[in-house]
Amino acid sequence: MNSLDQIRNIGISAHIDAGKTTLSERILYYTKKIHKMHEVHGGDSESGATMDYMELEREKGITITSAVITCFWKDYQINLIDTPGHVDFTIEVERSLRVLDGAVLVLCGVGGVQSQSITVDRQMRRYRIPRIIFINKLDRVGANPFRVVAAIQEKLGVTPVVLQYPIGLEAQFTGVIDLIEMTASYFEGEHGEDWIQRPIPAALQAEAQAARDKLLDQISLRSEAITAKLLNGEDVPSNLIRETLRAGTLAHEFIPVLMGSAFKNKGVHNLLDAIGLYLPSPAERELVTAIDGTTGIRVPVAPTPTPPVVGLGFKLTEDEYGPLTYTRLYSGTLKQGDRLYNSRTQRTVRVGRLVRLEADRRQELATIAAGEIVGLVGIECAAGDTLCTPGTNLFLEGMEVPEPVMTIAITPKSKADSDRLSKALQRFVKEDPTLRVSTDPESHKILLSGMGELHLEIYLERMKREYHAEAYIGKPAVAFRETITRSADFDYTFKRQTPGHGQFAHVIGRLEPCDQPFIFENRVTEGAIPPSWIPACEQGFRDGLKTGWLKGYPVIGLKVILEGGSFHPTESSDIVFRVAARQAFEDAFRQAHPILLEPMMKLEVETPSEFVGRIQNKLLARRALLLGSETRNQDTIIWAEVPLLEMFSYASELRSLSQGMATFSMEFAEYRPLPEALIDQVR
CATH class of the missing domain: 3.30.70.870 (Elongation Factor G (Translational Gtpase), domain 3)
Structure with missing residues (x-):
């Protein structure tokens, strides 16, 4: 086992087709994890990228499921997760980022900051993950890393610190200049395995020096030592630059930016160095906290090999060997045969086997310590479960799971x-x-x-x-929602005579529109309803959210205020109040002018410029709101918001409109009211 400060748990994320899986393949090759490089579009089970091990992934040339693999570069152990770029598989990115310490955000040198790039960056911010950016595909026609850097600052709202300068672009791209060491890096050999450092070409000396001056100016804001040396006209040593870059990256003050072309085997060695130099070890991440299930107090989880064991099962798979739980160990040391307590199920499970994850292969382990990402074989649990030492009852923060939008x-x-x-x-x-x-x-x-x-x-x-x-497959249906547009009062009495004791419950309050999915507010004065029955009332109102009364879709955007009521000493119970609350909800909901909400999608279309007019016209026919466009060389990027209801079969229409040359990506934006004229079309 490597020491904790030498471990790097990182993920590679990007917009679809930005080249992250190709980059992962090069990383595995240069770290000698694999001995032959495969390409994403291998097309059969014998070829295709190592991390895209599923047959469907290799056929379609896309990443569907996140894969974990461990490799070694110099003194560092890199636990690498390659995540999907398509928004339909965003949960794979979400649960991977939940357990990572650092990340590499890959941007296309031509496309720049695209829609899913922004989504992934937002996910990284939510989990406060330090990251570096790799601008890929500088060998492609239209590549412009300087435009991409400007877009990083404008669209992501972060401070990019450029560590390299390209030697040529497009077909003339041959290497990168290291602005810290002020040397030129070239990558020779059949697969770019020979990393050669030479003097900077004379024609690029002035541009490289200007880029270095900008780099020093940016990072001097957090280093008095660098500022002093610049003011005195002294040379700034490389180790001081790297220390300052590392500190600023871990503090989320800026993001180092590197460049290259993974497909052409250029710039990957520099990126591997940067992963070790600028991304955190498990000990350097912001301290993870968990909730003590016994006291309800939030407690820190120290990344040390001493007890207790605290881990998060973040992903489940199953194959011929049985269930496999991908687990991030945050604290303690775990051995084969140890027993773990599942805080959610309150059951103890036995660890049959510990395995190092190698994409679709496994390597047996006898023991693991805090900071590792491994697989536990044979454990029954769910994604997001906390596994800890028996006698410890801790709950780690779960994952944010988006709601489905299509059925x-x-x-x-x-x-x-x-x-x-x-x-x-x-x-x-x-x-x-x-x-x-x-x-x-x-x-x-x-x-x-x-x-x-x-x-x-x-x-x-x-x-x-x-x-x-x-199976027979029905037509896709949109996941509509229902909500209310005005307030409505309720004053409902549930009374039923039965043999023996009757049933009685009385609730008073109102429903109001709100911008949260659901809010329950208790304003009951003491004595009107016993406090022990208030949770049952809340659950009754939540029961009402499951099925609306307009078209039967779930209800969102609603606040329930419980103001009072009455009870009977022998005929009232928590069950009766739950039923009364649900009935009161139903009556008030019908009076609150309910409406249907439809999911709106953010749409990004990339097309050759000659097809822009016809594509925009067709989008308008699909009730799209055009937000703008941008021309990049011969291509145009169109941004729009469009109802999901109108987007079925859009892929085939776009192909016919653009002779197969346009592409699009789409992600959920928000729910908005469905026009009344279309309500009757909804089943």
């Missing part, structure tokens, strides 16, 4: 298919928190809800391949 109906073709389908769905729902399964109360069809067409398509394909389950 399809599936019907098994036979009884055998029904059994296989049930097994498949049980496994998939356990693995993926954004995938939901329910049953339509009228048609009794199985409803599968997810983050988008591609998300659902992948799971349907996996059902066929892995479980041989055949």
